[in-house]
Amino acid sequence: MSPSASAPTPTTPFGASADLPKPPGLTWRVQSREPVGYDVHIVRGLLDPANPTLARACGADGQNPTRCLVVVDDKVRTLYGERVRAYLDAWRVESFWKVLPGDEAAKELTSAVEVTEAMTAMGLLRRTEKVVAIGGGVVLDVAGFAASLYRRGVPYVRVPTTLLGQIDAGIGVKTGVNHGTHKNRLGTYYAPETALIDPEFLATVDPRHIVNGMAEIIKMALVKDRTLFELLEAVVAGAGPQSLTAGGAAATEVISRAIAGMLDELEPNLWEQVLERSVDYGHTFSPSLELRADPPLLHGEAVAADMAICVALAHHRGLLCADDTDRALRLMHDAGLPLSHPVFTTDLLAESLRDAVKHRDGLQRVPLTDGIGRVRFVNDLTHEELGRAREFVAQRAAALGAPEDGRVLAVAS
Ligand SMILES: NC(=O)c1ccc[n+]([C@@H]2O[C@H](COP(=O)([O-])OP(=O)(O)OC[C@H]3O[C@@H](n4cnc5c(N)ncnc54)[C@H](O)[C@@H]3O)[C@@H](O)[C@H]2O)c1
Structure with a gap:
C-alpha cells in the first residue's frame, strides 16, 4: 500500500506559514473483506454413531484422536448428555464439557466469561479444535459470544435444540448476552462453521x-x-x-x-448494514x-x-x-x-x-x-x-x- 502525501503547506496556529518542520502528513487506508460461509443442515439422527455429520463438524474422522469443548444447556445435558458423549467417544473425540443453564436469566456476561475459562482450562487449540454449542437460543448466543471473544475468535458449531433455536437463533450470525434491562446489549456478529438441526430434539421441548x-x-x-x-x-x-x-x-x-x-x-445483510x-x-x-x-x-x-x-x-x-x-x-x-x-x-x-x-x-x-x-x-x-x-x-x-x-x-x- 502506498501512502498519499498531503499537499497543503502547514501554517502556524496563528495562520501565518512558518519555517516549522513539516508533519509527516501521510495517510494509509486499509481495506479488507472477510468472506463468510457456513452451512445449515437439517439432519435427523444426529446423535446416531452411524451418522458422521456431527463428527465431521468437529473435524473428526474416527481414526485420529481429536478434541472439542461441548457447551451444553443443562436440560439437554440431562436428556441427551450420555448419547452425545457416546457419539463423540465412538468418533474418538475427547470432549470437555461446560454446562450452562438455559433460560433468559442465565444469558449474562459472566456465563460467557465462564465459557472462555473452560476454553483456557482445556487448552483449546485456536484453529483445529471446535467449540460445539448444544442447546436453545440462550446457550447458543452465550457460547457464540464466548467463541467470538476468545483469542478474538475460535471456530464453533451450533446444534440448536429448541424450535426457536432451529428456525432463528441457531442459524444466523448474531451472538450476545443481556445487560441491565437491555436484551442482547452486548454482542457480536460471528458466524458458526456450521449449524446442525435435528428436529428430533423437539420431542422433549416443553x-x-x-x-x-x-x-x-x-x-x-x-x-x-x-x-x-x-x-x-x-x-x-x-x-x-x-x-x-x-x-x-x-x-x-x-x-x-x-x-x-x-x-x-439474513444472507444479503449479515452485518445489518441495511437497517431496514x-x-x-x-x-x-x-x-x-x-x-x-x-x-x-x-x-x-x-x-x-x-x-x-x-x-x-x-x-x-x-x-x-x-x-x-x-x-x-x-x-x-x-x-x-x-x-x-x-x-x-x-x-x-x-x-x-x-x-x-x-x-x-x-x-x-x-x-x-x-x-x-x-x-x-x-x-x-x-x-x-x-x-x-x-x-x-x-x-x-x-x-x-x-x-x-x-x-x-x-x-x-
Ligand atoms: N442470535 C440470534 O439471532 C437470535 C435470534 C432469536 C432469538 N435469540 C435468542 O434466543 C433466546 C431464546 O431461545 P430459546 O427460546 O431457545 O430459549 P432457551 O435457550 O432458554 O431454551 C428454552 C428452554 O428449553 C430448554 N431446552 C433446550 N433444548 C431442549 C430440549 N431439546 N428438550 C427439553 N428442553 C430443552 C432450555 O433449558 C430452556 O429451559 C433469547 O435469548 C433470544 O434473544 C437469538
Missing part, C-alpha cells in the same frame, strides 16, 4: 417453548410467506402447534420454509417488554404482543384489510400466544420506539405488513397511533377470550 418458537415462524409468514401463513393456520386448527414436534410432512414443511425464509433475509430488516418485525417494542414483564415472558411471547400492535398499526394505515387483520390476530391467539400485556402501556410503546430509533440509527424503520406476506417500512408512527393500536388489540384480544392480564394460557401438550 410445550410453551414450542409455541414460543411458533411466534418467530408466524413472523416469517407475515412478512414473507403467505403460503406458510396458510400452512400454519391449518396446523393450528388441526393437530395443533405441538404437532410440529412429531416430524410429519407438515412439520417438516413449516420448519424448512421458516429456515429458508430466514436465511434468505423485515426480520425485525415484532422486534420493535418487544425488547422492552420481554425483560420487564413479571412473571417474565418468553422471547416469542413478547414478539407476539409486538406483532399484534404492528398488525393493528398496519390495519389503521390501510395496509392490512379487516379479514387479514383478524386472521393474523386469531392465528397468534389460537397458537397460544399472548396478544397484549399490561406492561405494554402507550408510554412504554413510545419509549421502546425511541430506543428502536437509536438501534436503527436515527429512524424508526418499523416494518409493517403490507398485506400478509409482504412488508413495508415506516418512519412516522405517532404516539396517538400507538395508543389507538393498543386499544384495538385489547378489544380484539377480549373478543377472542384472551386473559386481560396478558397471562400466557396453559399450553396443552
